Amino acid sequence: MSPNAFTLGRIVRLSILSLGALLFLAPYIFMISTAGKAQSDIFTSSLNLIPQHWFYAENFAKAWSRVHMPTLLFNGVIVCLMILVIQVVIAIPCAYAMAKLKFRAAKAMMVLVMLGLLVPIHATALPLYVAFDRVGALNSYMALVAPFSISVFGIFLFLQFFRAMPDDLIHAARLDGMSEIGVIARVIVPNAWPAITAFSIFSVVAHWNDLYWPLIVVSDQAYATPPLGLLYFRAAEAGDDYGALMAATLIITSPLVAAFLIAQKRFVEGITMTGLKG
Amino acid sequence: MPDMAATSIGPVPVAAKARRSDAERQEARAGLLLSLPAILLVLLFIILPVAAVILLGFTNFELGYPSFEFVGLDNYVELFGDRTFMKSLWNTAVYAAIVAPMSIFLALGLAMLIEAEGIGRSFFRTAYFLPVASLLVAMATVWQYLFHPTIGPINTMLAMIGINGPNWLGASNTVLYSLSIIGVWQSVGFNLVLFLAGLTAIPRELYSAAEIDGAKSGWDRFRLVTWPMLGPTTLFVTTISVINSVKVFETVKTLTEGGPNKASEVLLYTIYQEGFVYLRVGYASAMTVVFLAILVVLMFIQYRVQDKQVHYS
Numbered sequence: 393m394s395p396n397a398f399t400l401g402r403i404v405r406l407s408i409l410s411l412g413a414l415l416f417l418a419p420y421i422f423m424i425s426t427a428g429k430a431q432s433d434i435f436t437s438s439l440n441l442i443p444q445h446w447f448y449a450e451n452f453a454k455a456w457s458r459v460h461m462p463t464l465l466f467n468g469v470i471v472c473l474m475i476l477v478i479q480v481v482i483a484i485p486c487a488y489a490m491a492k493l494k495f496r497a498a499k500a501m502m503v504l505v506m507l508g509l510l511v512p513i514h515a516t517a518l519p520l521y522v523a524f525d526r527v528g529a530l531n532s533y534m535a536l537v538a539p540f541s542i543s544v545f546g547i548f549l550f551l552q553f554f555r556a557m558p559d560d561l562i563h564a565a566r567l568d569g570m571s572e573i574g575v576i577a578r579v580i581v582p583n584a585w586p587a588i589t590a591f592s593i594f595s596v597v598a599h600w601n602d603l604y605w606p607l608i609v610v611s612d613q614a615y616a617t618p619p620l621g622l623l624y625f626r627a628a629e630a631g632d633d634y635g636a637l638m639a640a641t642l643i644i645t646s647p648l649v650a651a652f653l654i655a656q657k658r659f660v661e662g663i664t665m666t667g668l669k670g
Numbered sequence: 671m672p673d674m675a676a677t678s679i680g681p682v683p684v685a686a687k688a689r690r691s692d693a694e695r696q697e698a699r700a701g702l703l704l705s706l707p708a709i710l711l712v713l714l715f716i717i718l719p720v721a722a723v724i725l726l727g728f729t730n731f732e733l734g735y736p737s738f739e740f741v742g743l744d745n746y747v748e749l750f751g752d753r754t755f756m757k758s759l760w761n762t763a764v765y766a767a768i769v770a771p772m773s774i775f776l777a778l779g780l781a782m783l784i785e786a787e788g789i790g791r792s793f794f795r796t797a798y799f800l801p802v803a804s805l806l807v808a809m810a811t812v813w814q815y816l817f818h819p820t821i822g823p824i825n826t827m828l829a830m831i832g833i834n835g836p837n838w839l840g841a842s843n844t845v846l847y848s849l850s851i852i853g854v855w856q857s858v859g860f861n862l863v864l865f866l867a868g869l870t871a872i873p874r875e876l877y878s879a880a881e882i883d884g885a886k887s888g889w890d891r892f893r894l895v896t897w898p899m900l901g902p903t904t905l906f907v908t909t910i911s912v913i914n915s916v917k918v919f920e921t922v923k924t925l926t927e928g929g930p931n932k933a934s935e936v937l938l939y940t941i942y943q944e945g946f947v948y949l950r951v952g953y954a955s956a957m958t959v960v961f962l963a964i965l966v967v968l969m970f971i972q973y974r975v976q977d978k979q980v981h982y983s
Contacts, residue, residue: 402787405783405786405787406787406789406790408783409780409783409784409787409790409794412780412798413793413794413797413798416797416798416800416801416855416858416859417797417800418816419801419809419812419813419816419855420800420812422812422815422816422823423809423812426815434821435821482707482708482711483708485704485705485707485708486704486705486707486708486709488704489700489701489702489704489705490701490705493697493698493700493701493704494694494697494698494701495697495698495699495700495701495702495705496698496702497701497702497705497709498701498705501705501708501709501712504709504712504713504716504717505712507716507717508712508716510962510965510966510969511716511720511962511965512917512965514917514919514938514941514958514961515719515720515723515958515961515962515965516715516716516719516720516723517945517946518719518722518723518726518945518951518954518955518958519718519719519722519723519726519955520715520719521945521946522733522951525733538715539715541711541715542708542711542712542715542716544712544716547708572700572704576704597802597803600805601805601806601807601920603806603807603919603920603923603924604919604920604938604942607923607942607946608942608946618805618807618808619805619806619807619808619920622805622807622808622811623807623923623924626811626924632818632821634815634818634821637811637815638811638812638815640808641808641809641811641812644805644808645804645805645808645809648803648804648805649800649803649804651803652799652800652803653796656792656796659799659803660795660799660863663802663860663863663864664863664864664867
């Protein structure tokens with residue numbers, strides 16, 4: 393039985409996998425197809441994948457004009473980037489200290505991290521909202537970013553990674569006269585890129601997709617993130633204009649999907665790493 | 671030589687000790703300084719708010735009213751007589767009971783098929799993983815179109831074979847199942863990637879060893895090698911899947927707003943409505959405490975199972 397022979401088993405296997413893949417990709421196929429259809433087309437022939445009248449331009453123009461797409465995408469990028477940078481800058485020194493330095497608060501910090509892993513934003517949202525409301529900070533980038541400035545998951549992931557790093561590397565750097573900050577910047581970070589990449593993917597996917605918190609603190613379209621903007625668009629559209637809706641959907645999903653398709657290997661490695669360590 | 675011997679027994683250890691404790695003190699200071707920002711932020715954005723939620727759960731605080739008072743367990747008494755909340759707990763449990771097992775077993779099955787198959791490995795992985803990388807609010811909109819009772823492709827297809835398709839998201843007896851389909855579609859890819867990694871890590875020799883020991887059928891090999899070796903992965907995937915399905919919110923908010931007739935009212939959506947729409951912060955805090963308690967119980971179960979699990983690696 394050569395491995396390339398198409399045995400019955402393989403044919404069954406490939407058929408199941410292909411059918412499954414088709415089912416999983418079907419929403420994308422219909423999204424792309426419907427984004428190019430005129431209203432009348434959508435109502436009469438939903439199963440024709442090729443639009444009868446090429447309506448892409450009209451639908452995209454509509455989607456682009458109803459909600460300010462560049463603002464949404466810009467907000468999404470800015471918010472995710474700010475969150476990521478702050479999280480990494482805060483988490484790496486802390487994880488390094490916990491992994492490689494002896495200090496009394498380390499044990500307490502470990503307890504805090506384990507507790508923190510349990511608590512999602514949904515559990516802290518109420519008091520945070522009240523507090524942001526009191527200081528008049530709703531509808532701002534600050535409100536969108538601040539609660540995520542600390543990622544205990546990030547600390548946890550980096551901690552696991554740093555523990556596996558050889559102590560000799562750090563001792564050598566210290567003997568060379570490096571300060572602890574120097575050790576982090578010149579020894580730890582350059583050796584931690586796999587962990588940093590994995591965490592970045594995790595963080596960006598989570599915050600690009602998050603609806604709950606932006607929905608709570610933002611009511612001004614100027615600060616809307618992509619999921620929130622799409623919600624506004626749906627409210628404004630109020631009806632069955634699926635052509636325009638699909639066009640808007642297509643615009644908003646494509647950045648992350650494109651990023652995924654380009655950096656697939658990293659995504660998969662990242663998920664595996666964050667998954668297996670988390 | 672005698673000199674060195676003398677110094678090594680003599681005063682040097684004391685000096686070294688002093689130096690070491692000096693170094694230790696310095697190390698402790700550096701450690702504290704480096705982790706200080708993180709400690710402060712954890713206190714500010716996690717510990718303090720959780721304490722506040724627990725406290726607020728005992729008050730009648732409403733946003734917009736200047737004062738509030740402690741009402742003891744009143745909120746909790748009200749909660750368990752609140753039909754919307756009970757309905758919401760039940761719906762969340764049903765949703766989790768469908769989505770978690772489905773997405774775990776589908777992912778495991780697909781991962782094993784992909785692992786066994788030589789060709790198309792990365793294509794299949796991409797196809798199944800794509801929903802994880804897609805904006806759920808956006809894809810929910812696509813599903814709304816697919817599920818549309820009259821013009822939607824699903825019902826059009828069903829009509830072609832003579833079946834009168836249901837009003838998927840619009841009828842109270844199907845809405846939770848329709849949302850579950852979206853939930854499974856969205857989460858299989860994540861679990862699949864983890865299972866694939868787990869499967870790749872199983873040493874080939876174990877399979878041949880099992881075969882020599884008489885595990886002839888594929889099922890035997892699965893039962894004796896694959897399943898036990900995947901234990902830690904399965905446990906992690908299960909915990910994540912259950913927790914994520916308890917946290918269902920995006921699709922409900924986007925597509926059904928808890929309707930029709932509260933048939934898709936789920937925990938986080940109810941909390942959101944009470945707390946941020948009706949602004950009954952005290953009452954919503956009590957709900958949040960219940961939500962947190964559920965997460966704690968789930969984590970506790972995971973730790974217990976993990977402790978009992980045999981580790982093969």
